[in-house]
Amino acid sequence: HLAKNGFLEGARADAARASVGWTAEEGPETATMPLKYEAGLRHACQACGSCCSATDVGPIPDSVAEVILAHDWTGEVDGLEKNEDVFRFGDHGGKEVRLMQMRNDQCVFLDGDKLCVIHKTIGFDKKPTPCRQFPYVFADQGGELTVSLSMECRAYWQAKQAAEPAETAETDLRELLKTGAPVHQLPVAIFVDAGLVTDRAAYLAFETSVRQAVRTDDGDTSVMAPLARYGQAVNAGLTKLYADVMADETYCDAQRWSAVFGTATPQPDPWDTFLDQLGKFTTQAVEFAGQGRDVAAERKLPWLSQRFEVLRRAFEVAGGSLDASSFRFKDSAATAEILQDVIVSALFSKEAVRRGSLRFGLGLVGLRALLTISGACDRAKQACRVEVTVQDVIDSMVTISKVTREAAILDFLSGLETSLFSLFATNLGTFAQHTPPRLHGAGVHA
Numbered sequence: 001h002l003a004k005n006g007f008l009e010g011a012r013a014d015a016a017r018a019s020v021g022w023t024a025e026e027g028p029e030t031a032t033m034p035l036k037y038e039a040g041l042r043h044a045c046q047a048c049g050s051c052c053s054a055t056d057v058g059p060i061p062d063s064v065a066e067v068i069l070a071h072d073w074t075g076e077v078d079g080l081e082k083n084e085d086v087f088r089f090g091d092h093g094g095k096e097v098r099l100m101q102m103r104n105d106q107c108v109f110l111d112g113d114k115l116c117v118i119h120k121t122i123g124f125d126k127k128p129t130p131c132r133q134f135p136y137v138f139a140d141q142g143g144e145l146t147v148s149l150s151m152e153c154r155a156y157w158q159a160k161q162a163a164e165p166a167e168t169a170e171t172d173l174r175e176l177l178k179t180g181a182p183v184h185q186l187p188v189a190i191f192v193d194a195g196l197v198t199d200r201a202a203y204l205a206f207e208t209s210v211r212q213a214v215r216t217d218d219g220d221t222s223v224m225a226p227l228a229r230y231g232q233a234v235n236a237g238l239t240k241l242y243a244d245v246m247a248d249e250t251y252c253d254a255q256r257w258s259a260v261f262g263t264a265t266p267q268p269d270p271w272d273t274f275l276d277q278l279g280k281f282t283t284q285a286v287e288f289a290g291q292g293r294d295v296a297a298e299r300k301l302p303w304l305s306q307r308f309e310v311l312r313r314a315f316e317v318a319g320g321s322l323d324a325s326s327f328r329f330k331d332s333a334a335t336a337e338i339l340q341d342v343i344v345s346a347l348f349s350k351e352a353v354r355r356g357s358l359r360f361g362l363g364l365v366g367l368r369a370l371l372t373i374s375g376a377c378d379r380a381k382q383a384c385r386v387e388v389t390v391q392d393v394i395d396s397m398v399t400i401s402k403v404t405r406e407a408a409i410l411d412f413l414s415g416l417e418t419s420l421f422s423l424f425a426t427n428l429g430t431f432a433q434h435t436p437p438r439l440h441g442a443g444v445h446a
């Protein structure tokens with residue numbers, strides 16, 4: 001009852017547990033929890049400056065702001081009228097929070113050499129926690145912390161090649177945790193959709209199976225293979241999650257349902273239905289992204305407007321305006337590995353369950369991976385090339401990752417959750433393999 005009514009997390013959970021004499025889960029302190037790593041995710045900073053661009057850094061606590069403001073920056077940061085101008089205030093969930101000041105879509109402390117002025121002047125340990133933490137993402141999956149990556153580094157491929165395994169940085173990672181690095185929580189109850197709640201253990205088994213499938217070498221070396229494997233693994237995993245519901249033969253008895261609702265109407269051809277659904281989704285998405293571009297431009301936010309335009313074109317490509325197979329990929333193996341990392345990092349950081357229902361999260365992960373490759377093809381087209389470079393893929397990945405976590409985008413996509421899930425999780429393989437889509441089954445219609 002508590003699980004189904006969402007009482008296991010938050011203020012309502014505390015009240016509900018207290019009313020029945022429950023106590024909160026006891027566990028080790030975050031900084032001392034065992035750390036779990038994913039072998040394919042590693043990073044060595046290349047000082048490219050992309051983490052200081054096109055993103056809000058904050059909230060900045062008063063204690064951190066005081067340390068930074070203790071130094072006079074007016075002679076070291078161009079254009080400052082007063083020291084306090086290194087910060088600005090913005091809205092976060094209806095609350096005013098302090099953020100790093102941005103100029104030309106970059107943090108004011110990003111110097112011309114792409115290095116941080118705070119780091120160079122008063123030391124690494126004086127930087128805000130988000131700056132020291134990037135690109136690491138922590139998630140508590142029940143007494144164990146996963147260490148994942150944010151896929152928003154424009155030097156990602158070089159950083160990965162130069163990096164040692166992530167566990168070699170464990171001492172530094174634990175120092176980050178001690179100083180208050182945020183940790184995402186995997187809920188006790190996982191909402192698959194409005195009709196199914198599963199538990200943490202079942203979800204982790206599902207997530208592990210999907211991550212392993214995406215990493216599996218099945219002999220398919222095409223750049224789209226990770227997307228196909230993701231869709232197939234999601235299908236298999238969700239079928240298993242729904243098994244208990246579907247095992248009730250009386251619930252699934254077609255004659256009983258038809259007696260109540262009448263004979264089922266003839267179903268249209270699955271392929272035509274799929275294309276129709278894709279067309280409607282992309283039409284709405286392209287229109288929305290275009291509106292976002294125009295609104296951002298009117299508000300004199302040119303860089304945000306540019307990101308919305310990139311998203312708009314990527315949606316057009318995903319909807320069929322360009323065929324990825326008509327492009328040559330300069331390094332198809334690297335491209336496939338990057339797409340694997342895009343999917344796996346989102347799963348390992350528990351992003352698939354941080355956006356609402358698991359169905360929504362899985363659809364968002366698949367959409368982001370597809371838009372990464374679509375955006376890369378569009379970049380090549382805009383440059384009048386038929387060859388897609390690794391940097392095309394990386395640049396598309398970073399922009400798509402940043403823009404798809406904008407609140408407006410998430411709100412828009414949440415209104416299309418069923419289509420999002422069906423197209424970009426359950427049927428994602430159809431974008432990589434020219435086969436009829438999977439239209440029926442627990443994953444689509446439950």
